[in-house]
Amino acid sequence: MDRVRAAYRATRRALPFLLRGLVSSAVALVLLIRVLLVxxxxxxxxxxxxxxxxxxxxxxxxxxxxxxxxxxxxRPVPRPYASPDPPRTHQDDAGAPKVPTRTLLADPATWRDVGWVLFHGLTGLVVGVVAVLLPLSVVNAAVVPIYWSAMPADDPVQSPYPVTSWAGALGMLPLGFGWLVLTLTLVPLLARWQAGVAGQLLRPTKDARLSERVTELTATRAAALEAHGAELRRIERDLHDGTQNRLMGVIMHLGIAERALRRDPTSALPLLLQAQNQAGDALTELRDVVRTIYPPVLAERGLDGALAALAARCAIPCTLRVDRLRRLPAALEAAAYFVVAEALTNASKHSGADHVEVTLTLRPPASRGDEETLVIHVRDDGHGGADESGGSGLAGIRRRVAAFDGQTTVTSPLGGPTVVEAVIPCAS
Known part of the structure; x- marks a missing residue:
């Protein structure tokens, strides 16, 4: 019984798909004729x-x-095109020149599309008609006895043989059952076949996916190098502007104290105390710089504990939700920590929000061979209108996430809310 229910549900899903395919195959056939004429x-x-x-x-x-x-x-079917779509006029709205015809014809995806038009235009009509006729045959076989009983005795019903008696009319019922079995078997099978061939023809080829992946990795490597360079420049700036100046002050006061010791030892004590205070300040600033490289709280309490401390220190009320989180590679945990820290800093300084919500979810692989992904979702109820070009730190978040081959999405309409979502693959 469960198998019958499953077949019925599969047929219910497949039948509308094939009926829409019947219409689209007619258009594909017209396109095929157009392609041949051109x-x-x-x-x-x-x-x-x-x-x-x-x-x-x-x-x-x-x-x-x-x-x-x-x-x-x-499952989505990505666009496979290496060349852009040709504009409707000789120039697009931005005044860019039209795509050269040779570029369009050199794109393998163009010819795969033409192959799909050929396949779908020639087979879609047949498959669609079969998908229509099978259930109609079931209905026809079921109503023949009723239809025959209402007809005059000397007027046989032709379906598919002349029905002239009750035996012939009731004999249509087993035939209808056979049509039903064929419908429940063939309609889902035809739908899967049509979808499978169309997906193979219309998605990028393995070589195209590999080329696209190489391009993505090249961009990711560039982003990683840029993020690394920006981080080194920030550390150098913090050390130069803070710790180095403090240490120079310590050296200067120790030099003055040395000369004072030779002239008047009692006057050297205040200078030594000042040098000691400045050395303490330099140590504090140095610790702050070290925390920006890798916060010790991550090693001590893990990412969830570190974010809980970060949310507690936030200038505006912050709610933290963590789902299925486990220990991750140190570099990834540090990236996630700084993404949340920067997002909370942005919300505190620029959003005018009354509340901010942080959600971290470890999303399982979508299919076999995929990776887990860490999804970071930060939402505030502020006035919106965040601009990445305005120095709000969003560009830094994007660079940091891109260094891990991740994706960042920022949604901030005027009036709010502002939502920052980062999706980072958790490579093992």
């Missing part, structure tokens, strides 16, 4: 003008198919 006219030299608009039409319909397949399977 190709034919291109051979004689006049079809080149129609190539950008044709590519744009194919890409738009392929994009709708990606959405249809993603909705059915629950």
């Amino acid at each position: 190709a034919a006219f291109t051979l004689v030299g006049v079809g080149w003008l129609a190539v950008p608009s044709t590519v744009r039409a194919v890409r738009r319909w392929a994009g709708d198919e990606r959405h249809r397949v993603a909705t059915f399977t629950g």
Whole structure:
């Protein structure tokens, strides 16, 4: 019984998918005819003008198919294009030149889209018609006895054989059961097949994904180097402006005290006390700089304990929620700590908020082969309008997260709220 219910649910999901595919395959067939006509006219030299608009039409319909397949399977189908979409006119709204036709035709994804148009235009109609006829055959077989009993005795019902008696009419019921079994079996199978082929054709190839990954890693490495350089410059600035000046003051007072000891030993004591105080201040500032490199509280209490202390010191009321958090690599914990610290500092200085909420979640892998991700969500009820270019520290958060191949999203409409979300992969 459970298998029957599962087959029924699968058929209910698959049938609308195939019916929409029936409509989209008709459009794909029209696009296929257009592609063939443009190709034919291109051979004689006049079809080149129609190539950008044709590519744009194919890409738009392929994009709708990606959405249809993603909705059915629950897995997104990324856009695979290396070249930008051609504009509708010779220049786009920004005045940029049109995409060269050769660039469009050199993009492998363009030809994979054309392959999908060919596949879907030729097979989608057949699959869609089968998906329609199977359940209709079940209904037809079920109502033939009722329909035959209402007809005159000398007027047989043709479905699929002439029904002239009750035996023939009731014989349609086992046939209808067979149609039902075929419907529950074939409709989900056809839907999975159609979605699988479309997904293979419309998503980036392995080489394209590898190339995109190399590009992402190059950008991530650049961001990591930039973040590292910025951190070194900050440490150098803090040491130069604070600790170094304090130590220079200690050296100066010790030198003065040395000369005072030779002339008047009793006058050297205040100078030594001042040098001692400045040495203590220098030590305090040095400890503060060390904490900005790696806060000792992380090693002592873990990320959740360190964030609890950070929330307690926040200038505005702060609520901390932690879900499924465990010990993570030290560098990642430090990055998460500083992301939250910077976000809370921004909220305290710029948002005018009455309350801020911090949520940390360790999200499990979406599929086999994926990594866990640490999701940091900071939301304040301030006036919004945060601007990354205004020196609010958001750019620093983005650089720090990008160094771990993560993503940062900032949403801050005027009137609030401001939401900063960072998603960091937890590489083992």
